[in-house]
Amino acid sequence: MANNKESNFWLTALKLAAGACALAGLVWLLLWYADSVKESQPLTVPQKPKLDWGIANDSPIRNNR
Secondary structure, rough: HHHHHHHHHHHHHHHHHHHHHHHHHHHHHHHHHHHHHHHHHOOOOOOOOOOOOOOOOOOOHHOOO
8 A cells, every 4th residue: 555655656746747847848939939039020120209299399498388
């Protein structure tokens, strides 16, 4: 009976280790794919913010508004 419990423990430990390795491999694969997709896309030039709306062009001096 003791041998059966011990073998169940090692089988459970082996399953947990295999699951952890599979999960780590999946995360690595997803990160690798995301990095390769990012490299294949052209870099976009950041746009200048539009200053024609809101208070961006308002003068801080009340008489110049």
